[in-house]
Every structure is written in structure tokens, then in C-alpha cells.
Amino acid sequence: MGLLDALQRVSQSPTNPHAPAAPRAFDVADLYRGPLAAPADAAAAGPPLDEKLRQAYFWIVNTAIISPHYDVEFNDGPPQSFTLGDSKSRLTLPSAQSYSSFVLLPLLTFATRRKCLFVGGPGRGKTASALLMGILAGYPVREVRRAMLHGHPQMTVADLLGNPLPADLVGAQKMEDIRIAWRQWLGMRVKIIDEYNRIPTRTQSALLTVMGDNYAEILNHVYECPEAAWYLTANDETGGGTYPVIEALRDRIDVIVQALSFNPRFMVDLLARIEADVRPEELVPRQIVFTEAEVDRLGEEVRAIPVPVDVGRRMEFFASQFEFCEVAADQWEYKTKDTARLAGADWAAVTALETGRDRLKDVGCQSRNGLSVRVLTTLFVYAKALAYFRGNRVVELEDVRQVLPFVLHDKLLPDLDAPFFTAAGNASFRTDRVGWLRRVFDLSCADYDRLNLDRDDPVAQLAAEFRRGLSGVTEAQTRARLVAIERLVTEWSKGRKLYGHLYDDLLVLKYLHQRYTNYLRWLKTQ
Amino acid sequence: MHATLAPSFASFLRAARPELNARFAEARRQRPDLDGEAFARFLREAVDPLVRAVESVQPERAPDVARTAYELGLELVGQGLAGPTARDRWVNAGWMEVAPTAAALVAAAPERVLGALSNALHRLAATPGARPAEWVDAMAALAPRCADADAFLAAGQVAAWRAGMAHYRAGALAAADALPPALALAAVRAPGGEWPELRRRLAADPWFDPSAPAAAGLRVVGRAGAFRGFGGLFAEPPTVAAAGEHFLVRSGGDGWLLTADAFGATFHRAAPEESKDARPSSVPPGVTARGTAVSVDGARVDLPELGEIAGIAANGSTLAVTSPLSHAVVLLALA
Numbered sequence: 001m002g003l004l005d006a007l008q009r010v011s012q013s014p015t016n017p018h019a020p021a022a023p024r025a026f027d028v029a030d031l032y033r034g035p036l037a038a039p040a041d042a043a044a045a046g047p048p049l050d051e052k053l054r055q056a057y058f059w060i061v062n063t064a065i066i067s068p069h070y071d072v073e074f075n076d077g078p079p080q081s082f083t084l085g086d087s088k089s090r091l092t093l094p095s096a097q098s099y100s101s102f103v104l105l106p107l108l109t110f111a112t113r114r115k116c117l118f119v120g121g122p123g124r125g126k127t128a129s130a131l132l133m134g135i136l137a138g139y140p141v142r143e144v145r146r147a148m149l150h151g152h153p154q155m156t157v158a159d160l161l162g163n164p165l166p167a168d169l170v171g172a173q174k175m176e177d178i179r180i181a182w183r184q185w186l187g188m189r190v191k192i193i194d195e196y197n198r199i200p201t202r203t204q205s206a207l208l209t210v211m212g213d214n215y216a217e218i219l220n221h222v223y224e225c226p227e228a229a230w231y232l233t234a235n236d237e238t239g240g241g242t243y244p245v246i247e248a249l250r251d252r253i254d255v256i257v258q259a260l261s262f263n264p265r266f267m268v269d270l271l272a273r274i275e276a277d278v279r280p281e282e283l284v285p286r287q288i289v290f291t292e293a294e295v296d297r298l299g300e301e302v303r304a305i306p307v308p309v310d311v312g313r314r315m316e317f318f319a320s321q322f323e324f325c326e327v328a329a330d331q332w333e334y335k336t337k338d339t340a341r342l343a344g345a346d347w348a349a350v351t352a353l354e355t356g357r358d359r360l361k362d363v364g365c366q367s368r369n370g371l372s373v374r375v376l377t378t379l380f381v382y383a384k385a386l387a388y389f390r391g392n393r394v395v396e397l398e399d400v401r402q403v404l405p406f407v408l409h410d411k412l413l414p415d416l417d418a419p420f421f422t423a424a425g426n427a428s429f430r431t432d433r434v435g436w437l438r439r440v441f442d443l444s445c446a447d448y449d450r451l452n453l454d455r456d457d458p459v460a461q462l463a464a465e466f467r468r469g470l471s472g473v474t475e476a477q478t479r480a481r482l483v484a485i486e487r488l489v490t491e492w493s494k495g496r497k498l499y500g501h502l503y504d505d506l507l508v509l510k511y512l513h514q515r516y517t518n519y520l521r522w523l524k525t526q
Numbered sequence: 527m528h529a530t531l532a533p534s535f536a537s538f539l540r541a542a543r544p545e546l547n548a549r550f551a552e553a554r555r556q557r558p559d560l561d562g563e564a565f566a567r568f569l570r571e572a573v574d575p576l577v578r579a580v581e582s583v584q585p586e587r588a589p590d591v592a593r594t595a596y597e598l599g600l601e602l603v604g605q606g607l608a609g610p611t612a613r614d615r616w617v618n619a620g621w622m623e624v625a626p627t628a629a630a631l632v633a634a635a636p637e638r639v640l641g642a643l644s645n646a647l648h649r650l651a652a653t654p655g656a657r658p659a660e661w662v663d664a665m666a667a668l669a670p671r672c673a674d675a676d677a678f679l680a681a682g683q684v685a686a687w688r689a690g691m692a693h694y695r696a697g698a699l700a701a702a703d704a705l706p707p708a709l710a711l712a713a714v715r716a717p718g719g720e721w722p723e724l725r726r727r728l729a730a731d732p733w734f735d736p737s738a739p740a741a742a743g744l745r746v747v748g749r750a751g752a753f754r755g756f757g758g759l760f761a762e763p764p765t766v767a768a769a770g771e772h773f774l775v776r777s778g779g780d781g782w783l784l785t786a787d788a789f790g791a792t793f794h795r796a797a798p799e800e801s802k803d804a805r806p807s808s809v810p811p812g813v814t815a816r817g818t819a820v821s822v823d824g825a826r827v828d829l830p831e832l833g834e835i836a837g838i839a840a841n842g843s844t845l846a847v848t849s850p851l852s853h854a855v856v857l858l859a860l861a
Contacts (some may be wrong), residue, residue, distance in 0.1 A: 026785070028683045028697025034645030035605055036598060272555055 015054035064280035115230035120259030130231035256409035323370025324500035405437035557604035579629035587633035628669035684713035690790025732787035733859035750791035
């Protein structure tokens with residue numbers, strides 16, 4: 001078997017073996033499956049799509065991109081952990097199949113047709129990774145290369161979207177007569193924009209329309225783009241490009257992954273590749289190329305993965321930590337960081353007014369903003385996608401924990417003046433966004449456990465009761481529910497300090513109280 | 527082994543020398559442990575006899591077979607599965623003892639037949655309780671009777687079941703149905719009779735052995751498993767529970783699914799959720815275990831070598847018995 005063959009070999013199934021559920025079935029055809037691939041195997045029906053996705057992952061990570069980083073760690077038992085160096089850095093050897101975020105997140109983006117930004121220094125494989133995603137979608141290498149958009153300071157809207165045909169411009173009597181030569185990339189199911197932070201601001205606005213609303217417009221002509229996975233690259237996602245990236249455009253990006261450094265220990269692989277003069281992108285095995293229908297089905301299957309209630313509750317609890325800002329407003333509903341931001345208030349002055357709470361323990365104090373609906377939606381989608389990728393039937397808390405830093409990477413902004421970042425051992429979180437976000441989630445989950453919310457969550461009970469519907473609920477029952485809400489608020493108002501999750505819970509109680517009040521009023525008219 | 531290579535093999539090697547050398551160099555780049563001398567010995571001892579055999583039946587196919595064998599050999603020797611440095615002898619045995627007898631079939635579909643042969647022996651060798659030597663002998667005998675590669679591979683599935691792969695029972699019976707009756711009978715090593723009747727009995731009773739058709743009643747039909755120190759699976763005496771038509775066996779923190787019939791018993795690693803349920807379970811009415819003896823509806827079998835029986839589990843046809851003094855699971859046929 002030659003290097004070319006080796007580059008085209010995909011990992012043997014199952015790539016992530018799961019314990020079979022009893023009773024298990026044995027297949028006599030397995031007798032002839034083994035280290036040598038049988039010719040019949042190639043003709044056999046393809047594997048399930050999650051298996052195919054894993055095969056694609058392992059082909060990329062083992063063959064195409066020399067990637068020794070396994071930063072998305074999973075364990076099915078206690079992992080081996082070691083402390084090294086003066087700063088007591090911890091190295092963990094995971095006990096279960098773990099993944100490289102640089103390959104995993106783009107693949108999940110491919111499966112869910114979302115938007116992924118690669119960041120990192122030049123020459124670290126950002127563009128190569130994006131290119132591979134285009135090839136996985138079934139496009140020839142040359143076509144993907146040609147359709148790739150390269151950001152540059154002189155890029156115009158015409159460069160981005162297309163041109164009206166010159167002959168039509170001269171002869172047309174009305175706008176409809178002008179034909180537009182749309183750019184090829186608009187029709188691709190994998191869209192790649194290299195160095196997007198070098199695109200001028202005006203052109204970024206046109207790009208925003210395509211990214212946000214999935215259509216392009218020139219001279220009243222509209223081009224509807226197909227659903228696509230987007231890959232953008234930037235040497236510096238924090239605005240260090242030629243032009244600052246407009247906030248709305250940054251907000252459209254679903255996940256951010258960092259291209260980590262090349263490990264020189266793998267130079268021998270690099271050398272073999274140079275000597276054999278092969279380019280992995282030209283050798284993508286056809287077994288891991290997805291048809292359009294398969295990507296459609298991938299999306300459907302990912303969306304069908306359920307999020308269990310207990311996992312969802314922890315996500316709710318986590319999300320509720322950040323928006324609350326007690327001093328931002330007098331009206332209850334406006335006590336949010338967004339209110340302070342919209343008012344243009346000095347952040348340091350606002351936080352200086354915060355008293356009473358333990359700003360070190362309150363995880364909400366670590367951020368300067370809250371989480372948008374778009375971010376929460378993205379978090380759900382990627383958690384589902386990761387569970388699906390791992391071959392699981394439901395989302396586990398660890399799926400959420402692992403994708404969360406990449407989704408919130410530039411969505412949850414740290415308040416670096418918060419006491420958390422000056423506490424002993426936390427200095428590295430000032431620069432390590434991924435590590436910080438995981439730590440915040442862990443702290444939130446620990447708080448959730450401390451409050452015993454899995455077992456004692458009166459708001460969840462009241463909300464569940466309401467969700468069962470008002471049909472048939474009597475006046476007496478309605479009054480009883482109103483009293484229950486008021487009692488709970490009374491109890492909470494007795495000397496308890498306000499935290500983000502309590503604030504959101506109280507908003508829910510107010511909402512329920514209002515719904516019951518309206519219902520009671522209606523009942524009285526019957 | 528001949529002192530010189532078969533003429534067609536020698537001429538093929540000579541003609542394709544630059545290409546074959548390049549293939550070897552590429553393979554070694556991928557697998558630095560690939561030893562040139564070991565591969566050369568594999569070519570001499572395994573590939574040459576095969577090419578000779580093909581030459582005698584279909585000389586025009588010899589170069590193709592040689593090329594395929596060379597490619598597969600690189601992979602097998604590179605993985606340490608064949609050649610003089612192989613982890614075990616079974617893949618070599620398949621190439622040297624079975625493949626030449628199946629020369630006509632190899633000539634027709636070299637990659638398919640040689641690949642299947644290698645994979646099957648790799649799997650048999652890796653399955654605790656299976657008997658690869660028996661499979662090699664059976665296939666060497668069956669190969670000349672197979673009309674084509676399909677029949678050869680189906681017969682191989684039946685022979686694997688017969689060589690101890692009890693978990694393939696259902697699939698092997700289905701595979702046997704696709705064979706000519708005489709070949710099916712030969713694959714299960716039945717001394718004679720009609721296939722439909724034999725098949726009915728095989729399907730009805732997992733403990734029916736065509737070579738001893740008269741055996742019946744409560745009787746010891748097998749002992750499965752052994753102490754890990756003696757090459758077995760169990761670190762401590764196992765416990766057993768019924769799991770459908772199979773048994774769940776637990777020893778220490780590990781668990782296995784035990785499949786067993788008249789042809790053998792195999793263990794398959796059980797998932798934690800499967801194995802945690804492995805505990806002595808209830809048995810059918812009429813089954814009792816006292817001291818070292820098991821009784822079923824008046825019939826009694828004494829197992830003094832086990833000592834005091836501590837665990838007993840049953841499915842429709844089999845009792846599995848364990849004790850704290852033994853690392854084996856004793857299997858008794860119920861009828």
C-alpha cells in the first residue's frame with residue numbers, strides 16, 4: 001500500500017464504538033471483515049451518516065491535517081492527570097475518545113450548515129481546513145479554490161456579489177432588463193471567505209445580507225443562495241485586520257476555532273508528504289464525500305437529537321447568570337447589562353455601584369454582557385451536533401460543556417476587571433477564552449448543584465403546571481396558584497441577595513402571575 | 527517449498543521489478559517496521575506455492591494473482607499478521623494450506639478470496655474459544671468442492687460456526703441453505719443424511735451435533751472460560767446470568783456475553799450496562815442445584831470438580847453453572 005493509498009484510506013467502522021444494547025445481534029458476514037478491506041465492502045451500502053461524519057473527521061485529523069491536539073476531552077472514567085511546571089499546569093490524558101476542535105467544529109458546522117470562523121496565525125492550516133470542507137460537500141478542488149473569496153482592502157460590492165452585464169447597462173430601458181453576472185461562490189453549499197477582516201466596511205455590509213438573510217441584491221435583482229456552511233478565516237478575530245469587522249457580521253458567526261501551532265515532532269509526516277508530492281485535498285476518499293441530500297439528512301438527524309430536561313435546565317441556569325445588572329435600572333425588566341450598554345454608561349462606574357453581592361463568587365460578574373437568543377440557539381444546535389457526532393441518542397451535559405467555549409468565544413465578553421480574573425490561579429483566563437468559558441460553565445453547574453435545583457425548583461414546578469394549560473382550571477385553583485407565586489416571591493424577598501438566575505426566575509414568576517391574573521379576570525366574565 | 531520460484535512468479539517479479547520496489551518503499555514509509563527479509567520469505571513461502579497452484583489450473587491468471595498477493599502481502603506483513611514475524615501462524619496457514627487448494631477460486635477473484643481468507647483467520651484467531659486450526663483443515667478440504675468464490679465464502683461461514691464461532695449460528699445456517707446440499711453437509715461435517723432434516727435438527731437444538739446425533743438428555747456439553755493466569759479471561763471465578771439465548775458472565779469488574787452451542791463457546795466483551803446485570807438468576811421449575819449436583823426433573827448430573835455450586839442460570843436449552851472454586855462456566859444441555 002502506497003502513501004497515496006494511505007492518504008485515501010478512511011478509518012474502519014465503528015469509529016466510536018458504543019456498547020451494544022442487549023440482545024445483541026451477530027452477523028456472520030463479519031467473519032470476512034478485518035484488516036484487509038474486501039472489494040465487496042466498497043460496493044456495500046454506505047455507513048450511517050454519523051459514522052460517515054466520524055470517518056471524515058478521522059481522515060482529516062489522521063491524514064489530511066497533521067493535528068496532534070485533542071482539546072475537546074471526554075472521559076468515561078477518571079482520567080490520568082498530571083501537574084507540570086512552575087505554574088502547576090495540568091495535563092490530562094482523557095479516558096474516552098477525544099477530539100481536535102480545529103477539525104471537529106468545522107465538521108459540525110458542515111453538518112448543521114452554520115458559520116465557522118478560523119482564527120490563528122498565518123500558515124496554520126485555516127484555509128486548508130476550509131478547503132477540505134468544500135471538498136467534503138462534493139465540489140472538485142479546483143472549483144472550491146476558484147469560489148473561495150479572498151478578502152482584501154480594495155474589495156468592492158461588485159467583487160463580492162457580481163456585476164451587471166455592461167451591454168445591458170447601456171441598452172436597458174428598465175432595471176429588470178439588466179442581467180447580473182453573479183459570483184460563483186454565492187451558489188456554493190460551502191462558502192469560504194479567506195481573511196474576512198480585510199474586507200472594507202461597506203463591502204462587509206453587503207456580506208452581512210448574504211450571511212444573515214441568505215440572499216444577494218444588485219440593482220433590484222435578488223439572488224437566493226442555497227443553504228450553506230460558511231467558513232471564514234482571520235489572522236486576528238478581535239479586530240486586528242485591515243478594517244474593523246462590523247459587530248452584526250461578527251454576531252452572525254456561530255463558532256470560532258483557533259488553529260493551534262504545528263508540533264515539530266510531526267515533521268516526518270510533513271517530509272513524507274513533500275517527498276511524495278501529494279496534497280491531501282486532492283486525495284479525499286470518495287467514501288467521506290457527502291451528497292447534498294446527505295447533508296440535508298445530516299441536519300435533520302442532528303435536529304432530532306433531544307436535549308434532556310436536566311441538561312436543558314443547567315443550560316437555562318447558566319444562561320441566566322449573565323444579563324442581570326441590578327444597578328442598571330429601576331424598573332425590574334430593565335435591570336440588565338444591555339440597558340447600561342445602550343445608555344453608554346461607563347462600565348467601571350456601573351460595576352462600582354454594585355454592592356451586596358459577592359462579586360468573586362457570582363459568575364454573572366465575570367462578563368460585560370448577557371447571551372442573545374441567537375447564541376443560545378447556536379449552543380443547542382452544536383450540542384446536538386456533537387452528541388450526534390459521538391453516536392449518542394441524546395445530548396449529554398458534557399456535549400454542552402465542550403461546544404460552549406467555541407460558541408460563546410466572542411459572544412460572552414469577559415470583564416477583565418472582575419475579581420475573578422485577579423484571583424489566585426485565574427490569571428491565565430485573561431487570555432484563555434476557551435478555558436475561561438469552560439470554567440464559568442463548571443462554576444455555574446456547581447452552583448446549580450449547591451442550590452439542589454434538580455430536586456427543588458419551585459419555579460420549574462409552577463411553570464410546568466402552567467404549561468399543562470389553563471383549560472378547566474377553576475377560579476379557586478387560579479387563586480391558589482397566584483397565592484403560591486406571591487408566597488414564593490415573599491420568601492425570596494426576605495433578605496436574599498439578587499443573582500442573575502433569581503432575577504430571571506422572578507421575571508418568570510411575574511409572567512406567570514400576569515397570565516393567571518388575566519385568566520382570572522376572564523373567568524369572572526364567564 | 528521449492529528451491530526456485532515458480533517460472534511465472536519469477537518472470538512477473540522480474541518484469542515488474544521497478545514498480546514492485548516502489549510499492550515496497552512506499553509501504554515501508556507508512557510502516558517503518560516492514561522488514562524486507564520477512565516480506566521476501568512470505569513471498570517465497572506463501573505466495574510462490576499459491577502462484578504455482580494457479581499456474582497449474584489457469585496459467586494466464588498467474589500474473590494477476592501474483593500482483594494481488596504482493597499487494598495484500600505488503601499489508602499483512604506490514605501489520606505483523608503474516609510472514610515469519612507474524613503474531614500468530616493462522617494467516618500464514620490460510621495462505622499456505624488453504625489458498626493453494628482453492629487455486630481456481632483465487633484465480634477467478636484473487637483479492638476477494640485472499641482478503642476474505644486472511645480476514646477470517648485473523649478473526650478466528652482473535653475470538654476466544656474459536657478453533658482456527660479446525661477451520662483451516664475444513665477449508666482446505668472444502669475448497670476443491672466449491673464451484674465459485676460465493677460458495678467458498680458461504681462454506682467458510684458454515685465452517686467457522688463449526689470451528690467454534692457459536693455466535694454465527696443463525697447466519698451460518700442461512701449461509702448453508704445457499705450451498706448445494708452435499709457441500710452444506712460436508713461443511714457441518716455430517717457423516718451423511720439429508721440436509722433439510724439435518725438443518726431442522728440443527729435449528730431446533732443448539733446441542734445437536736451431526737457427528738454424535740444420538741446424544742440426548744441432561745448432560746455436560748461444555749466448559750467455557752479459564753483463569754487469566756492460564757491464558758483464560760477470568761481474573762476470579764465468574765458468575766452467570768441468562769441473557770436471551772446467551773449468557774452474561776461477570777468476573778471481577780469485567781463482563782462478557784457467552785454464546786454456546788454444540789460446536790463451541792465464544793466470549794464477547796459485554797457493555798457495563800449488560801454485565802452489571804450478571805448475577806445468578808432464577809431457573810425453570812424442576813431445576814435444582816444441591817451441593818455439587820444439578821437435577822432436572824429427576825435427571826441428575828454431579829459436578830464434583832466444581833465444588834459447591836454457587837450460580838446457575840438457564841435459557842431454553844442450556845444450564846450454565848458456576849462455583850467459587852472454578853474459573854470455568856460449566857454448560858449442561860437440558861434435553
